Structure formats: C-alpha cells, structure tokens
Amino acid sequence: MKHITLLLSSFLFLFSACSPKPLEPQTLTILTHDSFSVSEVVVKSFEEANHAKIVFLQSGDAGAMLNKAIFTKDAPLADLLFGVDNTFLSRALEADIFEPYESPALQEIPKEFQLDASNRALPVDYGDVCINYDKKYFADNNLPVPQSLGDLIKPEYKNLLVVENPATSSTGLAFMLATVAHYGDSFTDYWRALKDNGVVVVDGWETAYFTNFSASSGRGSQPLVVSYASSPSAEVSPSGESLTASILGIDTCFRQIEFVAILKGTQHRALAEKFIDFMLGKQFQEDMPLQMFVYPVNPNAALPDAFTQYAQTPPQPATLSPDEIATNRDEWIRAWTDVVLK
Amino acid sequence: MDGCCVEVDMETGKQGNEETRRQGILESLSTCIPVSLYASRTLLWLLPLSFLAILFFFPLSKILSLTFNLETLTPENLRIANFALRFTFYQAFLSTLLTLLLGLPSAVLFARYDFRGKSILRALTAVPFMLPTVVVAASFNALLGQRGLLSTFFPLSSFPFTGTLTAILVAHVFYNTTIIIRIVGATLSSLDPKLEQTARSLGADSFRVWWNVTLPLLRPSILAATLLVFLFDFTSFGVILLLGGSQFSTLEVEIYFQAVRQLNLPLAALLSIIQLLCTLIFSILYSYLVTRNSPQLAPRSTQNRKPKNLREKIFVTTFLFLLSSFFLLPLSSLPIRSLFRLDADRGQRGEVQYGFTTDYYTELFINRRDSVFYVPPFQAILNSLTYASATVLLSILLGFPAAFALAKPTRLEKILDPLIMLPLGSSAVMLGLGFIITYGKWLTSPLLVPFAHTLIALPFVIRALQPAIASIPERLRQAASSLGASPFEVWKNIDFPILRRATIAAGTFAFTISLGEFGATLLISRPEYPTIPVAIERFLSQPGGLNYGQAMAMASILMTVTVTSILLIEKFRLPNAGEF
Numbered sequence: 001m002k003h004i005t006l007l008l009s010s011f012l013f014l015f016s017a018c019s020p021k022p023l024e025p026q027t028l029t030i031l032t033h034d035s036f037s038v039s040e041v042v043v044k045s046f047e048e049a050n051h052a053k054i055v056f057l058q059s060g061d062a063g064a065m066l067n068k069a070i071f072t073k074d075a076p077l078a079d080l081l082f083g084v085d086n087t088f089l090s091r092a093l094e095a096d097i098f099e100p101y102e103s104p105a106l107q108e109i110p111k112e113f114q115l116d117a118s119n120r121a122l123p124v125d126y127g128d129v130c131i132n133y134d135k136k137y138f139a140d141n142n143l144p145v146p147q148s149l150g151d152l153i154k155p156e157y158k159n160l161l162v163v164e165n166p167a168t169s170s171t172g173l174a175f176m177l178a179t180v181a182h183y184g185d186s187f188t189d190y191w192r193a194l195k196d197n198g199v200v201v202v203d204g205w206e207t208a209y210f211t212n213f214s215a216s217s218g219r220g221s222q223p224l225v226v227s228y229a230s231s232p233s234a235e236v237s238p239s240g241e242s243l244t245a246s247i248l249g250i251d252t253c254f255r256q257i258e259f260v261a262i263l264k265g266t267q268h269r270a271l272a273e274k275f276i277d278f279m280l281g282k283q284f285q286e287d288m289p290l291q292m293f294v295y296p297v298n299p300n301a302a303l304p305d306a307f308t309q310y311a312q313t314p315p316q317p318a319t320l321s322p323d324e325i326a327t328n329r330d331e332w333i334r335a336w337t338d339v340v341l342k
Numbered sequence: 343m344d345g346c347c348v349e350v351d352m353e354t355g356k357q358g359n360e361e362t363r364r365q366g367i368l369e370s371l372s373t374c375i376p377v378s379l380y381a382s383r384t385l386l387w388l389l390p391l392s393f394l395a396i397l398f399f400f401p402l403s404k405i406l407s408l409t410f411n412l413e414t415l416t417p418e419n420l421r422i423a424n425f426a427l428r429f430t431f432y433q434a435f436l437s438t439l440l441t442l443l444l445g446l447p448s449a450v451l452f453a454r455y456d457f458r459g460k461s462i463l464r465a466l467t468a469v470p471f472m473l474p475t476v477v478v479a480a481s482f483n484a485l486l487g488q489r490g491l492l493s494t495f496f497p498l499s500s501f502p503f504t505g506t507l508t509a510i511l512v513a514h515v516f517y518n519t520t521i522i523i524r525i526v527g528a529t530l531s532s533l534d535p536k537l538e539q540t541a542r543s544l545g546a547d548s549f550r551v552w553w554n555v556t557l558p559l560l561r562p563s564i565l566a567a568t569l570l571v572f573l574f575d576f577t578s579f580g581v582i583l584l585l586g587g588s589q590f591s592t593l594e595v596e597i598y599f600q601a602v603r604q605l606n607l608p609l610a611a612l613l614s615i616i617q618l619l620c621t622l623i624f625s626i627l628y629s630y631l632v633t634r635n636s637p638q639l640a641p642r643s644t645q646n647r648k649p650k651n652l653r654e655k656i657f658v659t660t661f662l663f664l665l666s667s668f669f670l671l672p673l674s675s676l677p678i679r680s681l682f683r684l685d686a687d688r689g690q691r692g693e694v695q696y697g698f699t700t701d702y703y704t705e706l707f708i709n710r711r712d713s714v715f716y717v718p719p720f721q722a723i724l725n726s727l728t729y730a731s732a733t734v735l736l737s738i739l740l741g742f743p744a745a746f747a748l749a750k751p752t753r754l755e756k757i758l759d760p761l762i763m764l765p766l767g768s769s770a771v772m773l774g775l776g777f778i779i780t781y782g783k784w785l786t787s788p789l790l791v792p793f794a795h796t797l798i799a800l801p802f803v804i805r806a807l808q809p810a811i812a813s814i815p816e817r818l819r820q821a822a823s824s825l826g827a828s829p830f831e832v833w834k835n836i837d838f839p840i841l842r843r844a845t846i847a848a849g850t851f852a853f854t855i856s857l858g859e860f861g862a863t864l865l866i867s868r869p870e871y872p873t874i875p876v877a878i879e880r881f882l883s884q885p886g887g888l889n890y891g892q893a894m895a896m897a898s899i900l901m902t903v904t905v906t907s908i909l910l911i912e913k914f915r916l917p918n919a920g921e922f
Contacts, residue, residue, distance in 0.1 A: 217890035234886030
C-alpha cells in the first residue's frame with residue numbers, strides 16, 4: 001500500500017511540474033556546460049528585477065554543448081549559450097549560430113578578451129590551463145619542480161605526468177595547444193618524447209585529477225596533472241597551506257576565454273540582452289571565481305581572498321588566434337592521436 | 343487468431359516430444375493453449391510497441407535517415423569501423439566469458455545454499471550496476487592504485503589498473519555479474535526438485551544430474567542472461583572511456599567521438615547502423631538458440647540449505663570468499679573514503695589533517711557557495727526514488743504483456759522478438775540526438791526521465807520475465823480450471839508463485855537501472871530535479887578534497903539507498919507465497 005501511495009504522489013508531483021501557471025514570468029533558457037555554476041542570490045536578483053525565470057540547460061562539456069547547439073540551430077533549444085571558449089569559438093562562428101550584440105557593458109572589458117570584432121560572442125571569464133604539481137611529492141623526493149615544457153621530457157620526470165586526451169577533453173585540448181604554440185609544427189616530436197617518457201593519457205579532467213593526480217583526494221600515481229591555475233585554491237589544508245601549485249613557465253599554460261552569445265532564432269532577444277549585460281556586470285563577475293574557479297574579465301570586479309592568496313596567474317600564457325585554431329584543430333588532434341595513442 | 347493457436351500447438355507439441363525423448367525426464371507439453379490467452383495478442387503488443395515506436399524507433403530512424411548517406415562508405419571510414427568493431431567484439435567476448443565464469447557458480451550459490459549475510463551479499467552484487475563509472479574507477483583505484491589500500495598492506499602489490507584491458511574486463515565483470523546471478527538464479531530456485539531427485543534415484547551422480555538435467559533446464563535463462571551481458575559489454579561506453587584510457591575504442595565510444603566531438607554525423611550514423619545490425623544478429627541468434635519449449639517449472643518449496651558435505655562446503659566457502667572480496671572490498675572503499683581524510687602523509691603539519699570525519703556528510707546539507715545547482719541530499723534521494731519507482735512500474739506494465747506474447751511465440755513474435763532488444767544496442771548519443779530533433783523542447787520535461795529509463799530497463803524486464811512465463815506448465819492451469827478455479831485463482835495459485843521471483847528480478851533491474859542511469863538524466867538536464875548520480879558528477883567536476891569527499895559520501899548514500907531498496911524488494915511477498 002505504501003508503495004502505491006508513494007507512486008501516486010510521485011506521479012502527481014511529476015504532472016504538477018508541467019502544468020502551466022497563470023501569469024508566468026518570461027522564461028530565458030541558457031544552454032551551458034556541466035562546469036557552469038552561479039549563486040542563487042545572483043540569479044534571483046536578475047529574475048526579480050526583470051520578472052523573468054532563468055532555466056539552465058547543462059549539456060556535457062564545452063565541446064559537446066557547442067556541437068549540440070550547432071546541431072539544433074534550426075530549432076534552437078535555448079536563447080543564450082554560455083561557455084564556448086577560444087578553442088572552439090571559430091567553429092561556432094563558422095556555423096553561424098549567434099546573433100551579434102554590442103553590449104554597452106563591453107566598454108569596461110579589456111580589448112584583449114574581445115576576440116570577435118562583430119560581437120557575436122562576448123567574453124565573460126578567463127582561466128589558465130596549467131600543470132599542477134604535488135608539493136609533497138617533489139619535497140619528499142628532493143626533486144626540483146619542472147619549470148618548462150622541455151623539462152617534462154627529462155628522465156627524472158618519467159611516468160610523473162597525466163594529461164587529458166585533446167580529442168575528448170577541452171582541458172586536454174588547451175594543453176595540446178600550448179605545446180603547439182611553443183613548438184609549432186614539431187609539437188608532435190615533443191609529444192613523441194613525452195610518450196617515451198611515460199606520459200599517462202586519460203579521457204577527461206575528472207579522471208586525471210581525481211583518479212590519477214597524487215595530491216587530490218583520489219591519491220593517484222602521478223604528481224603532475226594538467227588542470228587549472230586556479231585549482232590550488234581548492235586544495236588548501238586546514239593549516240592554511242595549499243597542497244598543490246601550478247608550474248608557471250613560458251608557454252606551460254594556455255589561456256582559455258569563455259564567451260556568452262545570443263542564439264539565432266531566440267524569441268526573447270530583449271531579455272537575452274539584459275542577461276548578457278548582467279553577466280558582464282560587477283555582481284555576476286564577482287560571483288564567478290568561487291563558483292567556477294575562473295577569473296572575471298571585468299577589471300572592476302574584486303577577487304575573493306582564496307584567489308588572491310592561492311591562485312596564480314602565469315606571466316606568459318601561451319595563446320593562438322581562434323582562426324589558426326579553427327583551421328588546424330582537427331588536423332592537430334589527428335596528428336596527436338597518431339603519435340600518442342597508436 | 344484460431345489459426346495462430348493451432349500453429350503454435352503443433353510446433354510446440356512436436357518440439358516438446360523430441361525434447362522429452364532426448365531428456366527422458368520432461369513431461370510432454372500440453373497439446374492446446376487456451377485461445378483466450380492469444381486472442382488478444384494485438385492487445386498485448388499495443389502498449390509496448392507504441393512505447394517503443396514513439397520513444398525509440400521513430401526518433402532513431404529520423405536521425406539515422408537524416409544523417410546517413412552512402413558517400414560515408416569510404417575506405418578510411420570502413421577502416422575506422424572495422425578497427426572499432428574488432429576490439430568491441432574482442433572485449434565483449436572476453437568480458438562475457440569471465441562474467442559467466444563468476445556469475446553461474448554464484449547463481450548456484452545464492453539459489454541453493456543458505457549462509458549468513460546472504461541477502462546483503464546478493465544485494466551488494468547489484469550495487470555496481472547503478473554506480474556511476476567515475477565512482478567505480480575511484481573505488482578500484484582506492485583499492486588497487488599505487489597508493490591504494492592494497493599497497494598499504496602489501497607494499498609491492500600495486501600495479502597500474504586504469505588504462506589496461508584488465509581494468510575494462512574487471513569492471514565489466516563487476517558491473518554485470520548481477521545479471522547472471524539474478525536471471526539464472528530466479529530460474530534455478532524455481533526448478534522442480536523432483537526432476538533432480540528422479541535422476542538421482544535412477545542412479546545418476548551429481549555431475550550427471552547437473553549436466554543432463556539441471557543445465558538443460560537452465561539453458562533458456564542462461565542464454566537470456568548471456569545475451570544481456572554480451573549486449574551490455576558490446577555497447578559499453580563509460581568503462582571503456584574512463585577505465586580503458588584513450589587507446590581503446592569500442593563502436594559506442596567511436597560514435598560518441600564522431601558525433602559529439604567531431605560533429606561527423608554521417609560516420610556516427612554508419613557506426614550506429616553497424617552496431618544496431620550486430621545487436622539484431624545476436625538477438626536473432628538468441629531466439630534461434632532458445633528452444634521453444636522451455637522447461638516446465640512447478641512452484642516448489644524452498645530447497646535452500648546449509649552446505650552438507652565437504653565438497654559443498656569448499657564450493658560455498660570459495661565463492662563466498664571470491665564474491666566478498668570482489669564486491670565488498672572495492673565497494674567498501676567508498677564509505678571508508680567518505681568518512682576518513684587521507685591527507686595524513688601530506689603537508690608539513692600532516693597529523694592535524696588525518697582521521698575520522700563526518701564533515702563530508704554534514705557538508706552535503708550546506709549550500710556553502712549558494713550555488714543554483716546545489717542539490718540537497720534528501721531531495722536528490724527523493725528524485726532518484728521517484729524516477730526509479732516510476733520506471734519499475736512503467737517497465738513492468740509494458741514488459742508483462744510483451745513477455746506473455748513472446749513466451750508462446752507465433753510468427754509475429756519471431757519477428758518482434760529481436761526487435762525489442764534493439765534499445766540496448768543503439769547508441770545513446772545518436773538516440774539522444776534523435777530525441778532532440780524529434781521532440782525538441784519537450785526534452786526539458788521531467789516526465790521524460792522515467793520514460794527514457796524504461797527504454798533501457800524494458801529489454802531486461804522482458805528477458806527476465808519471458809523464460810518464467812514460458813515455463814508455466816499449461817497442464818497445471820488446465821487442471822486448476824477443470825477443478826473449478828476462477829481465472830484469478832489460477833493466476834494466484836499457479837502463475838503468480840512461478841512468476842514472483844522473475845518479477846522481483848525484473849523489478850530490481852528496472853530499479854537499479856533507473857537509480858544509476860545518468861546519461862538520460864543528463865540529456866534532459868533540468869536543474870530542478872537532479873538525481874544522486876547527477877549530484878555525484880557535480881561534485882567531481884570541481885577540484886578539492888571537500889568535493890571529492892562529498893562525492894564519496896553521496897556515492898555511499900546511493901549505495902545504501904540501493905541496498906536497502908533491493909532488500910525491501912526481495913522481502914516483498916504475498917501471504918500464500920511464504921517460501922523464499
């Protein structure tokens with residue numbers, strides 16, 4: 001009997017979820033990736049000010065989400081897309097899925113982040129993909145921390161590095177692009193050397209960080225992992241010391257900039273514009289760092305203590321122009337796969 | 343419909359006689375099957391087929407016809423397909439073989455013997471089925487990794503686990519043994535003990551009894567279970583991607599890669615079609631191998647007993663040890679990890695950070711970052727249980743009529759039989775894309791979640807029920823009717839006791855599939871109704887010991903919920919069916 005009551009109530013609960021209520025606020029749907037997060041207060045403040053309801057559709061990681069948006073461009077699933085980064089920006093622009101919007105808020109944003117001149121995609125945050133190291137491991141083994149990409153192929157660092165497959169992970173793609181930026185066409189030789197030096201390749205960041213990285217709670221086997229410059233701020237012990245740090249050598253990090261864009265075919269263009277302005281404003285920008293471990297593009301946004309204390313910014317992150325990435329990305333990934341996985 | 347009846351009668355009757363002669367023990371089948379049961383064949387198929395048509399065949403054929411074209415058949419693409427297909431076969435074959443090696447004796451262990459902690463152990467074997475792959479990877483790593491539990495006690499025993507074929511095989515056995523235990527076990531514990539007793543009294547030794555009596559009787563359920571295990575291994579995705587590392591690629595992984603990463607939908611469509619065709623071939627092969635006359639099972643009183651002689655004791659002890667270490671050790675690493683900080687050997691002031699903690703659990707209840715995506719644990723449990731209950735109800739509701747029709751097949755069923763297995767062999771990615779183009783914005787309806795779960799659960803439910811339904815001796819039904827029993831009384835006293843175990847097995851599958859299903863929930867991905875696996879995934883998508891600990895705590899909760907639910911499901915009994 002209990003079962004039946006439970007089932008009945010659960011069905012009522014399900015059905016009630018879809019019954020329309022009168023005078024519903026306008027709904028704004030945002031397609032985004034799984035790592036997206038934002039404070040409830042921040043969303044509420046926008047919803048109340050604009051009599052709107054925000055729905056977030058999380059659809060896999062950045063690459064998967066973008067492809068879903070391209071695939072559904074004739075009948076878009078959402079009004080806005082957040083989270084396409086500079087490694088995938090050109091694919092999105094080529095597919096012609098965005099409507100341009102020259103937000104007044106862009107005036108405050110440094111030009112270096114505004115990669116699309118016609119403002120079809122607007123920068124929101126940035127972060128650096130960097131190699132994190134396990135402080136304890138290097139201290140215990142009296143091993144100097146590697147300082148450059150070149151150091152990683154030295155025999156003393158054999159079997160110590162875990163990376164993500166650039167074909168299946170945005171993080172892995174960013175690191176591969178750093179090696180392309182540094183070594184140019186001979187980046188495959190570098191990867192061949194890395195492979196000979198026992199680099200471990202896994203499918204994605206979660207596995208690399210929580211299963212393979214020795215300083216994470218997963219107690220893996222590799223003391224070097226491709227992660228983010230901001231990750232050490234999450235590994236602070238109760239004594240107030242971070243257990244990890246990032247290697248900030250020349251071209252060891254790759255800068256990722258994330259963008260927001262209005263999807264073509266939206267029925268709520270005005271509201272979508274308002275939300276973009278809101279995302280670039282101080283409240284949203286100051287909320288992001290602790291939600292997503294990224295840096296705000298708005299220089300007026302203050303950084304939280306954890307960031308100023310533990311997260312580091314690389315002095316010279318590697319970059320490649322979105323056009324160059326767009327032209328070669330698939331070819332580079334194929335070359336990488338042939339060298340590293342076959 | 344009368345025509346159908348005659349056709350079936352002749353066929354089953356004939357085969358039944360051959361079988362009888364060969365085995366010398368089975369009684370011949372009845373010669374007529376009540377028309378009433380089959381007159382409503384169309385009615386039986388109406389619900390399950392419309393369900394499959396709307397949620398499976400329509401969206402899938404839409405996406406395939408939209409994306410597939412013959413120009414895809416280039417040598418390069420065929421090379422990719424061939425490469426993936428060969429590895430897919432290879433690992434699925436090995437995995438299934440190993441799963442059978444562990445699963446069949448375990449099924450005997452659970453169906454025949456009594457020992458302490460039996461129900462808990464049996465429930466535990468079903469837990470991996472619903473654990474997210476990330477968590478399984480983490481738990482094996484916590485056990486076998488370079489700094490895992492094993493290496494703490496035996497310093498030299500650590501070996502690389504992830505990134506090897508061994509990891510894939512072990513994980514597949516870990517996931518799928520429960521299928522064999524449940525499906526074969528359900529039949530085994532319903533076998534009429536008289537058959538074996540008769541054989542023994544005729545002078546057969548234990549081995550001959552097994553080989554000539556028990557195994558042939560188990561054949562349909564072994565085949566059904568093997569097919570399910572093989573299809574699961576064949577379409578394996580998470581295990582290959584997460585545990586196998588990047589050098590291994592199955593068809594399903596390649597489809598995901600081509601569709602989601604490369605947006606090369608024509609190639610993804612080609613690979614999907616190859617995978618579907620393989621599934622179809624296996625299912626046809628299965629239908630061909632399963633004899634039409636399934637063994638006749640009389641409801642029997644319990645034969646569970648403690649092991650008597652030395653050989654039995656050795657068997658029970660060995661497999662108890664094997665199963666416990668294989669399932670308990672990796673699974674127990676989750677609650678251990680959720681209750682202990684393991685940073686003792688790190689940091690300059692290590693001793694401060696070490697020890698027992700309930701922080702990870704208490705932290706679950708706090709929305710520390712005030713995130714929109716925060717999931718209160720009870721809400722996640724409630725959502726998961728709601729979806730799971732709806733899935734059980736829905737899949738039993740749809741599975742029963744289909745299994746009934748399939749149990750006494752006509753020409754129609756011979757065609758439909760392999761088709762209903764196809765949802766297991768279709769690529770989740772392509773089906774997801776099919777959903778998107780077919781149903782667009784409906785995707786955001788939470789109602790779709792139990793429907794999507796049912797799609798995966800339905801083939802299991804049907805395969806679990808079908809051998810049991812086919813095994814009901816018609817002469818018992820007839821005898822009861824002729825003695826004046828009403829159709830309901832017949833059902834209650836004849837059908838129900840035989841079907842109870844199979845229904846419980848089917849329900850358990852539907853339940854665990856729904857609890858652990860993550861893909862379908864993600865496809866719909868509304869933050870309002872997150873399930874436990876979604877919550878786990880959210881914790882693991884960000885760095886930090888606290889996130890890891892909370893993921894382990896959530897996984898432990900998922901495990902507890904599953905074990906409790908399975909124990910409750912298995913306790914489910916009606917007054918007149920006291921024995922278990």
